[in-house]
Amino acid sequence: MNRINKSRWIPVLAVAFLLTATVAFSVKNDRLFQIAKNIDIFATLVRELDSYYVDEIDPDQLVGVGIQAMLEELDPYTEYIPEEESDEFRLMTTGEYGGIGALIGSRGEGSMILMPYTGFPAQNAGLKIADKILMVDTTDVVGKNTSQVSELLKGPENTPVKVKVLRDKDTLSFELVRKKISLKNVPYYGKLDEKTGYIKLSDFTTNASSEVRNALVNLKAQGIDKLVLDLRDNPGGLLSEAVEIVNLFVPKGKEVVKTIGKIESVNHTYKTTKTPVDKHIPLVVLINERSASASEIVAGALQDYDRAVLVGRKSFGKGLVQTTIPLTYNAQMKVTTAKYYIPSGRCIQAIDYALSREEGEIYSVPDSLRKEFKTQNGRTVLDGAGIEPDETIPAPKYAPITYSLVAGNHVFDYATEFFYQHNDIGEIEEFDLADSEYNKFVAWLSDRDYDYTTYLEKSVEDMKKLAEQTPYYDEIKGQVEALEARIMHSKEQDLINYKEEIEKVLREEIVSRYYFQEGMIQAGLQKDAVVEKAKELLAEPRNIQSILTAKSE
Known part of the structure; x- marks a missing residue:
């Protein structure tokens, strides 16, 4: 047997190492020169x-x-934040700002109060929904856009601000003191029935997990033994808060999410570190196409551990992590530094931005390339396209007339008039629009413009345009026109045909005048198909278990 002469290899290895280091150094220097x-x-x-x-x-x-x-050119989440926008960025990440505590916006002409938040200066001073803002301090704001008015209302904590508004035909003045406004991550929680709790989580800014914990503890003290966690329309936020929320329902020491990027410092595994509040309570999580980022971490981790049944629609599909990096002159950059992977090992990122840049168009992961992963109980889940619910409920489809009434501010305006004609509406659960009230609304609409095109009319219109390009159109013209006349909508008839859905949006808008954001959310839960499905599943424990233990073939 030949013996290897180790001493002969040492110079060779040294030379190889030096060549590799030289090449790496050269490549790095070349990149630095290019930059x-x-x-x-x-x-x-x-x-x-x-x-x-x-x-x-x-x-x-x-x-x-x-x-x-x-x-x-990189992705929608990497962005530059100049110094003058730092306050807005801080609001997005912390949910805090100095101001009067009201959502303002436009409904026709000028800016108005759309929602005074409970317990903050605007509500405490008596500002109401639909108050049109005329002046802020000595500045006439009629004609200014909403962002300009918003900037005038914001300011350092404990500073005074005067607001003049038009309410119906009256001009009113209010003197307020700005406060630190901390927007709630949990704008509403309550009981769907005697034993079923409900928590609406709308954001993942600072203290999101504490708010969910407090809501859960309070609901358990009220006797609930089942829970619905609503993450619909939640755009995400702080990853750390997502980890803490998962920890409320799963044991200590469990992996929640792993981040993997180009540099070692961003690679991290996040695990639960505390004793859960309740690791056995039957749990349903609601998601939809606007549930993103941290929402998907929570929903995905609970699905991977077979800890919750997911109900609703497929989530957004954002599996990218951003880090804020300080720049010179107090500017900042929010940059995508990693992808995240939930416990089953899947990344739910739906768009490959690197490939999209190469191909010149948005590249989504095709179904054929999506990989299979397994939950703790062996159920099959897929990567590459968001979180898919265990029970899918189609999106509600509103009729064109309903969209028209909402977009034209008719529902908003009628709710405002109703509010000033009725002192109270009693308890939310008991409030319903009587037929006589709906008929008043219909009569109120009689001299207002809210025309629209129905889906069927649009289809016939498209067919007619295509037919006009053929040599046979003259032969069928009479039939096409007869069809147009036959399917022409009647607004009066549509107000009858779609009464139920119009009443629903009108009722929610009216409730908001008396009970603000919390009441609007609570009112919206009634006749909500996704919530009804969640209640149905939770009504019988075997329903939940049969879904969570069903292994895929």
């Missing part, structure tokens, strides 16, 4: 534009546009 070169070109270009361009330019605005355009 420095392009930064110098960009700086020179802006300087020469400022000197030679025919009109004056705004360097801040021009460079800002350039930076944002560059970042948009």
